Amino acid sequence: MAEPIISFERVNKWYGNDFHVLRDIDLVVAAGERIVVCGPSGSGKSTLIRCINRLEDHQEGRIVVTGIELSDDVKAIEQVRRQVGMVFQQFNLFPHLTVLENLTLAPMWVGKTPRKQAEENAMQQLERVKIAEQANKYPLQLSGGQQQRVAIARALCLTPKIMLFDEPTSALDPEMIKEVLDVMIELANQGITMICVTHEMGFAKAVADRVIFMDQGQIVEQNTPHEFFDRPQNERTKDFLSKILGS
């Protein structure tokens, strides 16, 4: 396996004093790997991926991302965040900025890119998610699917090495899910490291190198999509799969 780009070593996390949300997480992700994380609600999937760009801190264990260990060192965290793009369930676009401004904000302020260059790059990213004609609208004037594609483009503007997706299609109407998944599949085919929390099993089968199943703060099972769906090992996994696949 290639050099790991993300590694979790016996990571434990608590919310407050008594809620043990992540338990002994060990996880190694190779550069270019595409991983789908699934599991029941409240199992800690969001918490797990939010630890990767330290939107959440962990209390025990080590997390190393692109060679930088996550700690309270603010500079190190900012460095990691520059290389890790994140897409949220609720899009979280900045409503007071136009689509184009949403995209150029980080390159201009974090990457110190001149405005003109940042705008050119932003337009390229918008082309990539097929929404360039909306550049001067405000986010709330767009449909959910369009907003999520803008959010993906925004995360791509800093040319991250890793993309995190936290249920990117869960807040969308069915007819918009496909347009977002198409963009994600295209992204996956371009070789970026991707960790995606989703229950879109079609997507998992199509692009994932590995599927991780979480329950009660633990990684219960991980395998290739083929093995995972056809020969789940664990009772919990079988139970979960039968529920979401409805068979």
Place this chain on the structure above:
Amino acid sequence: MAGSVFLPIPARPAPVKTEGVLPWMRANLFGNWVNSLVTALIAVAIGYAASAFLSWGLVNAVFAPSADQCQAARGSGACWGVIVEKFRIIIFGRYPYAEQWRPEIGTILLLGLLIMSCIRRFWKPWLVPAWIVVLFAFFSLMGGGRLGLSDVGSDQWGGLPLTIMLATLSIVFAYPLAILVALGRMSTLPAIRSLCIIYVELIRGVPLISVLFMASFMFPLFLPVGKSPDVLLRVLVGITLFSAAYLAEVVRGGLQAIPKGQVESSQSLGLTYWQTQRKIVLPQALAMVVPGIVNSFIAIFKDTSLVTIVSLYELTGAMGLALNSEADWRPFKIEGYLFITLIYFVFCFSMSRYSLWIEHQVGRSKTR
């Protein structure tokens, strides 16, 4: 039936809204006999009050600055002559009569720049040096002592220039301070948070009058004689600290309304804390609380009238000074107060209209 057929309903115009004054009056004022009766009663009351005011304020009023005529008209007509007679003292307070062109020019400069700063077209970087130059010019003109201008101690400053200067400067300084305090109160650092909470709660626990008393009388007691800063400066600091505490709470209301996801997505893009506040949180939070902020500004403007109690004769104080100094004019306080009421109203009303314009401006990006 061979399957149902889709029958499109042709679009038709919305029902006509009855526009115009007459239909509106008929519907709202004279809808039934109770409404008509109430309308008639109120109309009579308004008419009576208006005619009484007009006959007092206009028809029987004395406009000449003559104390005798005013005395004669007392009870039946207003004495606007008192304004004519005492105009300079009401507007400039105890400022030396021959030098009153100095506060006049200074105030015009200050107001001019203030109005320009409110207009979007002038929101350019040169505004900052312009403010420094104008403030320097204002204080040079007011205080003198250089460029051949005679020295005028700040205890002699007064009237409208003092009101405008105190209000402008305390707003200009209180606003950024309030933002910092509001951010501090939301901070995750316990030391900073408690400091800000203590500041806000302490200030809110005392009336402005006590703050002013402390600034002007008690503060110097703790300093070596002659070493304490100018009373005007102390009072200015007092008003600023006082207003900032209230303003901070208004701003905090806006900060709390920003969804956590906004901060998270900004952080995930690698923006630092200050970049996140400046580019994402504050623009949205402040836009949300424009009415509350302007409310505080208006309150600050009127609160400056309290500095009279520490012997700084701003507009209200100067008015009292003007009328009390001569027994002949002393009875005409109502006219005097109406006059300065008008001045206060012009300023406060402008601020509230400006607030509406700002709300309109920031509302444009929200269009769904």
